[in-house]
Amino acid sequence: MVMGRPRSFCTDKALDEAMEVFWRHGYDGSSLAMLTKAMGIKPPSLYAAFGSKEGLLKAALDRYAQRRSEHMGYVLAGETARDVAERFLLSIAESHTDPANPPGCLLVQGGLACGEGSESIPFELAAKRAETERDLKERFVLAKQTGDLSEDSDPSALARFLSTVASGMGVLASSGADREALREVARVSIRAFSRTPVA
Amino acid sequence: MVMGRPRSFCTDKALDEAMEVFWRHGYDGSSLAMLTKAMGIKPPSLYAAFGSKEGLLKAALDRYAQRRSEHMGYVLAGETARDVAERFLLSIAESHTDPANPPGCLLVQGGLACGEGSESIPFELAAKRAETERDLKERFVLAKQTGDLSEDSDPSALARFLSTVASGMGVLASSGADREALREVARVSIRAFSRTPVA
DNA sequence: ATGCTTATTTATCGTTCGATAAAGAAATTG
DNA sequence: CAATTTCTTTATCGAACGATAAATAAGCAT
Numbered sequence: 001m002v003m004g005r006p007r008s009f010c011t012d013k014a015l016d017e018a019m020e021v022f023w024r025h026g027y028d029g030s031s032l033a034m035l036t037k038a039m040g041i042k043p044p045s046l047y048a049a050f051g052s053k054e055g056l057l058k059a060a061l062d063r064y065a066q067r068r069s070e071h072m073g074y075v076l077a078g079e080t081a082r083d084v085a086e087r088f089l090l091s092i093a094e095s096h097t098d099p100a101n102p103p104g105c106l107l108v109q110g111g112l113a114c115g116e117g118s119e120s121i122p123f124e125l126a127a128k129r130a131e132t133e134r135d136l137k138e139r140f141v142l143a144k145q146t147g148d149l150s151e152d153s154d155p156s157a158l159a160r161f162l163s164t165v166a167s168g169m170g171v172l173a174s175s176g177a178d179r180e181a182l183r184e185v186a187r188v189s190i191r192a193f194s195r196t197p198v199a
Numbered sequence: 200m201v202m203g204r205p206r207s208f209c210t211d212k213a214l215d216e217a218m219e220v221f222w223r224h225g226y227d228g229s230s231l232a233m234l235t236k237a238m239g240i241k242p243p244s245l246y247a248a249f250g251s252k253e254g255l256l257k258a259a260l261d262r263y264a265q266r267r268s269e270h271m272g273y274v275l276a277g278e279t280a281r282d283v284a285e286r287f288l289l290s291i292a293e294s295h296t297d298p299a300n301p302p303g304c305l306l307v308q309g310g311l312a313c314g315e316g317s318e319s320i321p322f323e324l325a326a327k328r329a330e331t332e333r334d335l336k337e338r339f340v341l342a343k344q345t346g347d348l349s350e351d352s353d354p355s356a357l358a359r360f361l362s363t364v365a366s367g368m369g370v371l372a373s374s375g376a377d378r379e380a381l382r383e384v385a386r387v388s389i390r391a392f393s394r395t396p397v398a
Numbered sequence: 399a400t401g402c403t404t405a406t407t408t409a410t411c412g413t414t415c416g417a418t419a420a421a422g423a424a425a426t427t428g
Numbered sequence: 429c430a431a432t433t434t435c436t437t438t439a440t441c442g443a444a445c446g447a448t449a450a451a452t453a454a455g456c457a458t
Contacts (some may be wrong), residue, residue: 004434005424028227029314032416043417045436053416109312111304112373117230117416126374160371160380161387168367172359174311175325181359188360192391203404204454231446242447244406252446 012047012063013037019033019060023060023100025059027111027121043195058112058124064106065128071095072135085162085193088136092166097182098103104174133163158193165189207311211262213238218259223301226256226310226320245367257323264327270294271334278283284392287335288385291365295372296381298396303373307366332362357392364388375386 017038021030032053036042050056075091078084096104108127109120140155149155169182216237219347231252245294249255274290277283295303306328310320339354348354368381 001426002434003426003432005436007435008424024312025314026227026310026312027239028225029310029312029317031314031414033414034315038438044419044438047417048435058289063346068317082322084327101318104311108370111228112311112370113223113225113308115230117223118228120234129374154383157383157387163386164367164371164384165364166363166367167370169424170308171311171328171366171370172363175321175328184356185360185363187391188390189388192388201404202402202456204406207454225421230444232444243408246447247405255403335447347451 002147003024007045007049009039009041009045012053014041014049015060015063018056019064020102022057022060022110023104023106024109026109027053027118028115035164054118054121057121061110061128062125065131068132069092072132073147076135076139081140081158082140082190084136084143086190089165090167090182090183092169093182093186096169097177103176105167105170108170109174129163129167130156132166133159136162151194155158160162161193162189204246208240208244208249213240213248213254214259214262217255217387218305219301220264221256221261221309221333222303222305223308225308226252227314227319235358244266253317253320256320260305260327267331268277271331275334275338280337280348280357280368281389281392282341283335283338283342284357286384287361288364288368289382291368292378292385293383295368296376296378302375304369305365308373328366329361333366335361356376360392361388 017040018035021034021038022029027033030053033041033071035053036046039046042086047055050059071091075084075087078087092105095101102109110125113126114121137155138152139158141159141195142148143149144153144155146149149158165185169185172185173182216239217234220234220237224233231242231245233244234255238245247254247391249258270290274283275284280376291304294394301308306324308315311324313320316379336358337355339347339348339357340354342348343350343352343354345396348357364384371384372381
């Protein structure tokens with residue numbers, strides 16, 4: 001049994017609140033005051049649980065990526081490469097405009113550029129984004145092996161294209177685009193995707 | 200003739216230096232110390248010339264958008280809608296990986312999310328991005344009128360798609376993707392773009 | 399030359415930043 | 429129960445933040 005006074009707050013719940021702050025204001029734009037207020041705890045509790053502001057972001061990113069990876073199970077289960085692309089982009093149109101969350105994507109909003117002393121943050125976000133792209137690529141490699149994608153298709157390029165559109169949709173959503181606008185982008189992208197690959 | 204002591208620095212040159220700082224570190228990540236050091240001037244000179252940190256960003260954005268609009272002249276002069284799309288995306292692949300500038304796009308890197316007291320910054324950036332999208336849309340409306348684009352095509356959706364891919368390419372470039380990777384995304388996007396529009 | 403006007407320099411303003419030391423509270427252990 | 433351990437509270441730390449007041453310097457006007 002663990003000794004000492006038990007923690008009075010739920011780590012995951014506090015992490016969800018911190019995630020929302022980072023999501024809405026970015027890493028540099030999120031102050032300790034904003035974070036502790038949203039989490040309902042005080043600085044020493046935050047530092048005891050997460051080590052630092054950067055540690056808190058990483059914990060929030062891990063939680064975000066975990067949710068996302070659960071979702072990727074559904075996406076990757078699409079029967080064809082085209083189905084996978086469609087599921088990927090359309091589900092992003094939904095999630096990036098979910099009223100339960102800030103608009104856009106934490107991995108884009110969180111901090112593409114940061115100030116001195118936070119140089120590692122953009123790399124953290126990029127690494128998480130790269131995971132999704134890698135998942136898509138592996139799925140497309142498989143699709144090529146099974147003949148679902150033609151011999152001259154490029155799984156890596158297709159995955160990068162989808163990942164790039166997803167990031168763009170995050171930017172679009174963050175500036176207030178509605179769900180239908182994102183669906184429209186998804187549809188055009190899928191159209192591009194599903195046609196014969198060689199120009 | 201103007202009276203008083205003349206300004207000892209070139210406003211545009213200082214603005215270029217400030218632009219680079221905002222580009223690389225974002226609005227919140229750029230401190231007055233970083234900005235004044237890069238610009239080679241001291242705070243009072245900065246405030247006299249630009250009013251505030253936010254005023255400095257707006258001036259830098261205007262300068263950035265002006266350069267871009269010059270470039271858009273070339274893009275929009277493409278003979279067909281497909282040419283326009285190709286020029287647009289391929290030129291972005293070049294500009295977003297130009298070693299003379301920070302990687303990516305100021306209008307994306309500059310601040311998708313900001314802290315308290317800087318809430319207007321993301322809107323400023325979004326407005327500039329929207330200008331490009333509007334230019335593309337108008338060009339595609341014209342293309343539809345002249346029969347270059349088919350009757351059932353959607354100029355607005357196509358413009359939004361290209362603008363979204365451009366934003367995504369900005370995110371991609373900011374995380375270190377090389378020029379060829381961006382070109383690849385551009386090629387896949389154009390392929391999507393140039394095919395028959397109805398699924 | 400003297401006065402007027404504007405810019406630059408120096409030195410700082412009050413606030414907020416991320417992060418902690420020290421004291422008090424709540425649990426298990428013996 | 430007292431001792432130990434861990435967390436929470438209170439109060440604050442030094443540094444950096446964005447922004448300026450006051451003094452000095454450099455140009456026109458007469």
